Amino acid sequence: MNWLRDERVRRALLEAVTIGIVAALTIYIAARAQAAGGLDLAFMQDRAGFGVGDQVLTDVSGRDSRWMAYLAGLMNTLRITVFGIALSMVVGFGVGIARLSSNWLAAKLAFGYVEFVRNMPLPVFVVFCYTAVVLRLPRIQESADILGLAYFSNRSVALPWLSFSDGAMAWGALVLAGILGAWAAHRVLAAREEDTGRPSYPTRAALGILVVAVVGGYVVTGMPATWNLPEVGRFQYTGGLQMSPEFFGLLLALSLFNAAFVAEIVRGAIASVPRGEREAAAALGLSPWQQLRLVVLPQALRVMLPPLATQAQNLAKMSSIAIVVAFPDLMNVGGTIINNSGEAIPVFILMTVTYFVLNLAIAVIFVGPQWRFSWSRGRRA
Amino acid sequence: MVRTLDIRLVAGTRNLGIAARRSRRTRAFALLLGALALAVAAACSDAEPAAVGTSTPTPPPAAAEGGNTLREVRDRGYVLVGVNDALPGFGFIRPDGTFAGFDVEFGHALAAAIFGDRERVQFVGVSAASRFEALRVHEIDVLIRNTTWTVSRDMQDMTFAVPNFYDGQGVMVRAEDGIDSLEDLDGAVVCALSGTTTQLNQEDTFAGTGVTYQPLVFDRTETLQEAFVAGRCDAWTADRSQLAARRAAYPKEAGGPEALVILSETLSKEPLAPATRSDDARWSDLVNWVVLGMIAAEELGVTSENVAAMAEDPPNQEVARLLGSTQEGTAFQAHPGLSPDFMRNVIAQVGNYGEVYDRFITPLGIERAGSLNALWTEGGLMYAPPFR
Numbered sequence: 117m118n119w120l121r122d123e124r125v126r127r128a129l130l131e132a133v134t135i136g137i138v139a140a141l142t143i144y145i146a147a148r149a150q151a152a153g154g155l156d157l158a159f160m161q162d163r164a165g166f167g168v169g170d171q172v173l174t175d176v177s178g179r180d181s182r183w184m185a186y187l188a189g190l191m192n193t194l195r196i197t198v199f200g201i202a203l204s205m206v207v208g209f210g211v212g213i214a215r216l217s218s219n220w221l222a223a224k225l226a227f228g229y230v231e232f233v234r235n236m237p238l239p240v241f242v243v244f245c246y247t248a249v250v251l252r253l254p255r256i257q258e259s260a261d262i263l264g265l266a267y268f269s270n271r272s273v274a275l276p277w278l279s280f281s282d283g284a285m286a287w288g289a290l291v292l293a294g295i296l297g298a299w300a301a302h303r304v305l306a307a308r309e310e311d312t313g314r315p316s317y318p319t320r321a322a323l324g325i326l327v328v329a330v331v332g333g334y335v336v337t338g339m340p341a342t343w344n345l346p347e348v349g350r351f352q353y354t355g356g357l358q359m360s361p362e363f364f365g366l367l368l369a370l371s372l373f374n375a376a377f378v379a380e381i382v383r384g385a386i387a388s389v390p391r392g393e394r395e396a397a398a399a400l401g402l403s404p405w406q407q408l409r410l411v412v413l414p415q416a417l418r419v420m421l422p423p424l425a426t427q428a429q430n431l432a433k434m435s436s437i438a439i440v441v442a443f444p445d446l447m448n449v450g451g452t453i454i455n456n457s458g459e460a461i462p463v464f465i466l467m468t469v470t471y472f473v474l475n476l477a478i479a480v481i482f483v484g485p486q487w488r489f490s491w492s493r494g495r496r497a
Numbered sequence: 498m499v500r501t502l503d504i505r506l507v508a509g510t511r512n513l514g515i516a517a518r519r520s521r522r523t524r525a526f527a528l529l530l531g532a533l534a535l536a537v538a539a540a541c542s543d544a545e546p547a548a549v550g551t552s553t554p555t556p557p558p559a560a561a562e563g564g565n566t567l568r569e570v571r572d573r574g575y576v577l578v579g580v581n582d583a584l585p586g587f588g589f590i591r592p593d594g595t596f597a598g599f600d601v602e603f604g605h606a607l608a609a610a611i612f613g614d615r616e617r618v619q620f621v622g623v624s625a626a627s628r629f630e631a632l633r634v635h636e637i638d639v640l641i642r643n644t645t646w647t648v649s650r651d652m653q654d655m656t657f658a659v660p661n662f663y664d665g666q667g668v669m670v671r672a673e674d675g676i677d678s679l680e681d682l683d684g685a686v687v688c689a690l691s692g693t694t695t696q697l698n699q700e701d702t703f704a705g706t707g708v709t710y711q712p713l714v715f716d717r718t719e720t721l722q723e724a725f726v727a728g729r730c731d732a733w734t735a736d737r738s739q740l741a742a743r744r745a746a747y748p749k750e751a752g753g754p755e756a757l758v759i760l761s762e763t764l765s766k767e768p769l770a771p772a773t774r775s776d777d778a779r780w781s782d783l784v785n786w787v788v789l790g791m792i793a794a795e796e797l798g799v800t801s802e803n804v805a806a807m808a809e810d811p812p813n814q815e816v817a818r819l820l821g822s823t824q825e826g827t828a829f830q831a832h833p834g835l836s837p838d839f840m841r842n843v844i845a846q847v848g849n850y851g852e853v854y855d856r857f858i859t860p861l862g863i864e865r866a867g868s869l870n871a872l873w874t875e876g877g878l879m880y881a882p883p884f885r
Contacts, residue, residue, distance in 0.1 A: 166696040169686075169712045178700040243720060251727035270729050271686070351685045351731055352711075361729060362713070439691060442715045442724070448691070452714065456697055 149461060157466070159457050160186065166452055168192075168444045170360045182453050189449030190470060196366055196445060197432045197474070203371035204431060205424070208378025213408075215383045226379065233376035239440055241373055246365035246441040253361070259348055267346055267353060270361050274346035277357035283340035287333050294329020298322035362443040366435070374431045381427060385420035386412060425482030429475045436471075446470060566638055566773075566780035567611070567834045575617040578604035579637035582622030585742040586861040587643050587662075596620040599857040600641040603661055603771060603788060606847040607639065610787045610839040615846040629655065632774060639773050639784050643738065646770040656778075658785040659792075660770040661850075662858075663869035663878055665763035666698050667737035669744060672758045674731060679706055679762050686711045688721050688730035698765040699734055718743075726751045736767055741861040754862060783832055790840040793819055793881035794849035796872055801848040808841050818884045820844070831884065850879060 119125050149155055164185040167178045172195060176188040214226040233241070254260055256271040267274045298321075305318035334341070346356030389412050397411040438445035446467060454463045570576045580600050581588030588598040596604075601620060608618035623631045623642060632640045633654060643664070644650075646657040668687070670676040676685075679702070689695045691714045703710055713730055715721040725733050726748065733740065737759060744757045771788065773781040794800075797816050799807050804820065811817035811824075818829040821837030828837035847853065851872075854865055871877025 166700050167710070167712045169714070178704060247720065247723045247727075251724060251729055255728035270727050349684070439714070439716045440720065442688070442713045442720070444712075444714065448714060451691060452696060455691070 149465060155462065155465070157462055159459050159462075160453075160466075162457070164453075165456060168449060169442075170363060170444055182457070185449055185453065186446070186466070189444055189446040192363075192438075192444055192449075193432075193435055193446040193474070196363065196370065196435045196438065196443070197478075199367055200370040200374065200431050200435065201428045201478075203367065204374035204378055204427075207371060207375035209382055211375060211379035212382025212386070215379060216386055230376045230379050233373055234380075238369075238373055238434060239437060242366065242369040242437055242440055245369035245372070246362070249368065250361045250365035256348065256351070256353075265345060266356075267348060271351075272353055272361065273359045273364055274353040274356045275359075276346065277344050277355075278341040279344040281340050281342070283337040287337040287340050290333030290337065291330055294326050294333065297329065298325040301325055360443075362438075362441050365441050366438055366443050369441075370431055370434060373434070374427055377427050377430075378424065381420050381423045382416070385416040385423075388419050389415045421482060425479055428478050428482055432474055432478055433471065566777045567783065570611060570638055574612075575619050576604070576607050576611060576639070577619050577621060577637045578607065579621050579623040579628055579631050579640040579642055580604060581642045584643060584739065585746060586857050587738065587742075588622075588641075590622070596622075597857075599662065599853060600643060602847055602853045602857065603641050603791075604639075606787050606791060606843045607784065609842045609846040610783070610790075610835060613836070613839075613842045615842075629772075632772060635774075638780070639771055641771040643736075643769045644772055646768045646772075650772070654775050655772045656775040656781045657770040657772050658781065659788050660768035660878075661788050662738065662769040664736045664738045664767035664769050665869075666695060666734060666765040666767065667740050667763060668760045669733045669735075669740045669757055670731060670760065672756055676731070676758075676760070678760060679703070679708060682710060682732055683708045684710070685731035686713055686729065687732045687734055688713045688715065688725055689734050690714070690718060690721060691716050695734055702762075702764045734764065737763070738769075738858075738861070738863065741863045745861045779832075779834065783835070786831065787840075787843060788850075789881040790819060790843060790884070791847070791850040791853070792872070792879050793884055794840065794844050795851040795879075796874065796881065799844055799849060801845055801852060804841060804844040808838070815884060829884075 146155075160182045162182055163178070164176070164180055164182045165178050166185065168174075168176050168185055168188040170192065171188050172191065174184075174188045174191050176184045211226045211229060214222045215230070217223050217226075251270050253268055253270040256269040259267040259269040259271075261267045265276050302318045302322040305316040305321055308314075309316040309318060344355050346353045346358070352358075393411055393415065394407055397407040402410065435445055436447040439448040439451065442448075450463050450467045454460045457463075578601075580596060580598070582590050582596070584598070586599060588596065588600045591597050604618050604620060605615040609615040611617075621631065621637050623637070623640070628640055628642055628644065629650070631637050641661075643662070645664075646660060651657050668679065668682070670682075676682060682703075687699065687710045689699065689712065696712065696714065699710075699712070710732075713724070715724070721730075721733070722743065724730055733743075735743075740759050744754050744759065747754050747757055771784050773784055775781070793815075794804075797819060799816060799819065807816055808820040808822050811820065811822045816822075817824055818831075820841040821828045821831070821839065823837075830837050832839070848856070851865075854870065858870075859865065865871055865877075867876065869878045871879065873880035
């Protein structure tokens with residue numbers, strides 16, 4: 117039994133037992149699900165028989181298959197997640213920095229906001245944002261408007277939008293080229309300015325290239341975009357870019373809710389940068405904004421990325437509350453499919469896998485920049 | 498390439514490198530062992546699906562006795578009736594804690610038929626999800642809870658009596674919007690509750706007429722009503738009885754019931770009927786005939802006011818048989834377990850079908866004349882086979 121004293125063997129045995137338990141559990145669950153008909157998804161090809169109300173990029177009707185309805189729900193979950201994460205990060209950074217501000221009012225306001233939101237259950241907050249804020253917008257017949265260009269009502273928020281015709285792709289390519297060109301020019305000129313010490317106006321040059329590419333490209337490609345203005349109809353607006361009140365209310369609630377947590381993460385990360393760093397930066401004569409941007413934030417960012425990724429994943433998972441404000445997300449549509457087909461287990465497995473993949477993707481996107489940090493730190497070391 | 502190199506540099510010292518290499522060899526060994534364990538596990542679990550497969554199809558043994566619910570009820574001294582506890586008009590709890598409503602009255606009618614006393618009944622509030630299980634496990638003797646009679650439910654271990662209310666999915670709109678029919682709803686926003694077949698019926702009907710609509714599915718009535726009051730939805734679809742109840746309770750500041758109209762079109766059939774266990778046909782017949790007796794009473798003009806006089810001096814043989822009046826020494830015996838005059842007690846203590854309807858459904862604003870719930874003599878579906 118001497119080999120049992122070998123640390124390598126013991127460790128290998130432990131790992132083998134762990135893998136064995138996990139594998140056995142997985143196979144057992146899969147077998148149970150299989151026995152319950154949980155892995156047979158043939159019913160998803162049947163006619164859905166119900167419509168999905170709020171769709172962007174998809175156009176699924178009750179005549180399509182359940183898969184298509186599921187896809188429409190998934191697109192809605194993606195939409196609320198992407199915009200929710202973006203908005204909560206912007207608001208959260210602002211509030212988090214404001215909490216550390218030397219301005220008394222800004223700091224107290226930020227503190228009050230964070231505490232108010234953090235101590236409220238999410239469903240209450242979502243229903244509040246929907247019924248007390250969004251539904252209080254005027255009715256469609258009495259729409260509020262801005263110069264007749266944009267309309268606000270509790271039926272929808274309608275904004276002017278571009279409608280594209282032939283040549284829009286070419287224009288898009290020119291704009292993209294302009295952005296790349298402007299970026300390259302800025303880089304080259306900024307490097308020259310740094311090397312030679314002579315002003316080379318990198319920002320002005322980049323802006324000039326961008327304007328020429330956008331405006332010039334628009335004319336050259338034959339003006340492929342025109343404004344599409346919304347008009348008030350009987351039940352709905354026609355034309356323009358429309359955002360449903362459910363999406364608006366849920367976006368408001370999810371992003372404001374998560375922004376409070378983001379603000380705390382940002383505050384904590386900034387506070388974790390040693391005080392001496394900032395004092396040293398001040399001693400070098402950097403302005404408060406430069407201290408924050410050049411010295412504090414780069415170090416704080418490294419600390420805050422993992423919790424920020426968790427928070428973004430939280431938002432994606434929290435979006436499954438959408439049904440309380442009738443937003444047809446994945447969970448809402450999945451629930452309807454369960455009700456109509458009676459196939460609860462397969463649909464729940466499907467939803468679990470979908471949310472799992474979505475959250476993995478968010479983790480990869482957020483942890484991605486970390487590689488850069490660890491690399492640059494390694495290089496500096 | 499560059500990145501991995503740099504990471505190795507960060508990892509640093511030679512010792513750490515060795516540790517990493519050793520742990521890699523350990524891991525390979527572990528993986529091998531793991532694969533072995535996996536194979537063993539797979540072999541073990543092969544038997545699993547078969548075992549599960551054989552155990553699931555056999556239904557749990559139904560309550561063994563061939564069913565003598567009537568004797569059970571008599572021994573107990575009261576009848577157990579499963580009802581709704583939150584649907585205005587049909588089944589709800591009064592502020593003093595007693596049950597009341599249209600469905601509840603039929604429970605009282607059963608007690609009056611069996612014991613001659615409408616109060617010898619105990620009501621059990623059951624949810625939509627738990628109602629069938631409550632009936633199956635003998636928690637209740639009969640289920641009278643706005644339950645739709647469908648083929649799948651009837652073919653399982655339940656039997657339905659004659660419907661006491663013919664419901665159907667309807668559409669409610671604001672009166673000021675000038676919507677008169679489903680065609681007027683082209684492009685409109687239609688609100689509904691999730692978790693029912695409402696959406697399926699809606700899609701079927703609208704797809705048939707070529708009308709496009711935008712569905713909005715809520716999970717709570719309160720939020721739905723809030724959205725409807727705020728003008729977010731143009732139409733609200735649900736069972737007509739529920740729409741009527743909601744309409745009757747529509748907030749005053751939003752215009753009250755007059756601000757709303759229920760369209761005449763019906764999107765689906767929802768016959769609501771009492772249900773019993775299918776293992777006791779005599780009991781099912783009893784429940785069925787108490788409902789039918791109340792319908793027959795209305796047709797024959799017997800009410801709670803004139804029932805005593807009618808029983809003493811029946812105007813015709815049909816009434817005499819219905820009320821069990823003694824004629825030339827004998828009384829018509831309809832059911833072996835009941836006294837001949839059981840319907841007399843029911844009508845005297847509860848009333849005929851029309852009286853019960855007027856007491857609970859008319860206040861909701863659901864018009865009876867011209868609807869399916871009118872007597873067959875007035876063009877409705879309320880029709881009782883002859884008492885003889």
